[in-house]
Amino acid sequence: MGTTGAAPPKTVTESGTRAPRRASAGQGPVVVAVSLGGGLGALARYAAGLLWPTAPAAFPWTTLLINAVGCALIGVLLVTIAELGTPHRLARPFLGTGVLGGFTTFSTYAVDVQRLVTHGRTAEGLACLVATPVLALASVWAAATAARRLFVLRRAR
């Protein structure tokens, strides 16, 4: 099961085939939460782009940092939601799938690399191509690990 939303676990029938999912049971509020969160996240991304604009042939630092920060935040968020036990059922759709999903972007990253290469900046394009996933994965790993340790420390008290 994907980790982007609050989808129910897969149900398997005795014959081994999947039982039909309940037709959109309770999906309305989740979709609305994802939509509102996505709007807010994208607005924050757009604002960051206005504050720190990237020239056509320049290295896209803003998008790189947006993605790194968003990855760190989702690490903290999803560990926190898992540790809370009974979080609000719209917390993950709104904050994770919505806000952070709307804040971070894969398409701008790919088109930024394409733009650098097309402008003859192949080295910067390759650097962006490699640095973004490395930084994103390091961020989510470090943030999730730190959050888990904090929860362990808190329980130990």
Add this chain to the structure above:
Amino acid sequence: MNWLLVVAGAMVGAPLRYLTDRFVQARHDSVFPWGTFTVNVVGCLVLGVLTGAVDEPTRLLLGTGLCGALTTYSTFSYETLRLAEDGARGYAVLNVAGSVVCGLGAAFAGVALGQALT
């Protein structure tokens, strides 16, 4: 009013990502996150087509807003972390390499398609 265009596009893009992920994930039994992979590659293709092919308001609505929110780096990296932590390191590596290669390929294809159309 540019920010309204971005928000309007994103309010469609984000739920489209959620619903596509649910649709795709319900239709296979592997642990590979095909749902996120799909929206990211499709988003790269569409943003590529839009690049240089549309005016500023359309780019903000469909590019920065819709494609920006349809695609995601946070879920992509969190799913990769989960694959690695759950012992599916091969899938984790495949997810990163596959998403980056296919996303970039889709962006180049999209730009070429956009230039051919205009």
